[in-house]
Amino acid sequence: MKAFEANFDGLVGPTHNYAGLSFGNVASQNNQANIANPKKAALQGLTKMKTLADMGLVQGVLAPQERPDIHTLRKLGFSGTDAEVLAKAAKEAPRILATCCSASSMWTANAATISPSADTADKKVHFTPANLSNKFHRSIEHTVTGNILKATFSDSDYFEHHQALPSVDHFGDEGAANHTRFCHEYGEQGVEFFVYGKHAFDSSQRAPQKYPARHTIEASQAVARLHQLNAEHVVYAQQNPDVIDAGVFHNDVIAVGNANILFCHQQAFLDQQSVKAQLSQKMGGDFHIIEAPTELVSVEDAVSSYLFNSQLLSLPTGKTALVVPQECDNNPRVKAYLESLVSGNNPIDQTLVFDLKQSMSNGGGPACLRLRVVLNEAEIKAANAATFMNQSLFDRLSLWVGNHYRDRLTEQDLADPQLLIESRTALDELTQILELGSVYPFQQ
Numbered sequence: 001m002k003a004f005e006a007n008f009d010g011l012v013g014p015t016h017n018y019a020g021l022s023f024g025n026v027a028s029q030n031n032q033a034n035i036a037n038p039k040k041a042a043l044q045g046l047t048k049m050k051t052l053a054d055m056g057l058v059q060g061v062l063a064p065q066e067r068p069d070i071h072t073l074r075k076l077g078f079s080g081t082d083a084e085v086l087a088k089a090a091k092e093a094p095r096i097l098a099t100c101c102s103a104s105s106m107w108t109a110n111a112a113t114i115s116p117s118a119d120t121a122d123k124k125v126h127f128t129p130a131n132l133s134n135k136f137h138r139s140i141e142h143t144v145t146g147n148i149l150k151a152t153f154s155d156s157d158y159f160e161h162h163q164a165l166p167s168v169d170h171f172g173d174e175g176a177a178n179h180t181r182f183c184h185e186y187g188e189q190g191v192e193f194f195v196y197g198k199h200a201f202d203s204s205q206r207a208p209q210k211y212p213a214r215h216t217i218e219a220s221q222a223v224a225r226l227h228q229l230n231a232e233h234v235v236y237a238q239q240n241p242d243v244i245d246a247g248v249f250h251n252d253v254i255a256v257g258n259a260n261i262l263f264c265h266q267q268a269f270l271d272q273q274s275v276k277a278q279l280s281q282k283m284g285g286d287f288h289i290i291e292a293p294t295e296l297v298s299v300e301d302a303v304s305s306y307l308f309n310s311q312l313l314s315l316p317t318g319k320t321a322l323v324v325p326q327e328c329d330n331n332p333r334v335k336a337y338l339e340s341l342v343s344g345n346n347p348i349d350q351t352l353v354f355d356l357k358q359s360m361s362n363g364g365g366p367a368c369l370r371l372r373v374v375l376n377e378a379e380i381k382a383a384n385a386a387t388f389m390n391q392s393l394f395d396r397l398s399l400w401v402g403n404h405y406r407d408r409l410t411e412q413d414l415a416d417p418q419l420l421i422e423s424r425t426a427l428d429e430l431t432q433i434l435e436l437g438s439v440y441p442f443q444q
């Protein structure tokens with residue numbers, strides 16, 4: 001049966017703001033306290049989704065989270081009416097309030113790890129929401145993420161949903177941002193590539209010194225077990241600790257892969273030669289590795305331009321496109337490298353450039369904004385049809401954003417009780433548009 005790579009992008013939520021919450025993510029730290037424009041952010045994301053859907057790619061939408069997260073604030077001891085909870089948190093612990101208001105679920109590359117049915121022993125598509133335990137503001141996403149994934153892929157004949165791993169540093173799991181699946185045909189057995197930042201139970205192994213390694217090998221191995229993967233078709237690799245210390249907080253900031261192509265920086269992995277050899281051996285021929293040399297693209301340029309946070313897409317025309325953020329065009333060295341790449345002798349044929357500045361300013365490029373789900377024709381039919389992008393959904397969601405979103409948001413605005421009302425009103429309507437049922441705590 002024919003299979004496709006579907007990309008499910010996260011819809012930017014109404015509380016998108018710059019709170020500087022992600023230590024180790026250079027953009028998040030540098031843009032703290034900037035004024036955000038949630039409306040623009042959501043429309044930039046929708047434009048990418050619609051453009052790719054128009055090119056014949058399978059494109060879906062994942063709903064954002066309920067924010068401000070009053071329920072978590074209550075768990076932390078703030079009490080009273082919702083407005084009182086917000087007021088007390090703003091006064092006593094404004095940084096905790098900020099963590100409970102982040103729209104960070106927009107980066108759905110971190111929502112979960114997905115294994116397609118061609119790779120799993122029971123021939124179902126497996127989903128494990130990522131616990132995102134390294135950052136408090138992200139560790140509160142996985143329950144609702146699981147609800148949204150179940151509402152999108154509900155048929156238990158085809159889809160198997162797991163709970164997030166235990167939420168501690170030992171099993172820190174950042175989802176698909178550190179997972180790539182290679183294959184020759186999407187519907188055939190592939191090679192699943194798990195990249196981690198450190199070993200939790202072996203302190204003799206190398207680890208970054210300055211910034212946290214968010215993801216452990218123990219988490220990757222647990223997900224591979226849950227997904228019933230055949231060890232013959234799995235490769236584990238450690239991120240180069242030095243590049244984590246240079247701001248590469250997820251592997252998808254320094255490498256991207258799709259089908260039989262790996263595009264990465266020369267310094268992406270520890271013991272890169274062995275990683276390349278293992279992947280080539282398991283792919284068994286016709287595997288292309290495009291490695292950008294440090295002398296042409298420094299790690300710093302990779303981090304600031306997000307060259308590797310690109311989407312590598314197999315177009316229906318048979319060509320391969322690289323979807324990059326505008327920041328790549330603004331960096332002369334990266335721009336020159338990309339020009340030589342598409343004109344050179346390699347499988348990347350063209351680039352598509354998107355303005356995603358609102359998301360980029362928090363460290364989220366084109367690849368962060370999407371969760372890949374390889375689905376065969378029967379699985380596409382079994383998924384929630386209301387979540388697939390087309391002209392009518394694009395029109396509806398654009399109007400919905402226009403009606404409900406603000407065009408200016410600062411950290412001070414997060415305590416405004418009106419923002420909570422606006423956000424819940426918007427999300428309630430969204431669950432109807434996307435036919436999700438009740439996925440949010442405020443609806444239960």
Ligand code: SUG
Nearest residue numbers: 019020021022028104109177250368
């Ligand atoms: O987890 N930024 C996100 C960016 C995630 C990018 N995803 C991938 N690379 N796949 C993070 O660091 C910043 C929020 C703030 O500072 O307001 C933030 O959460």
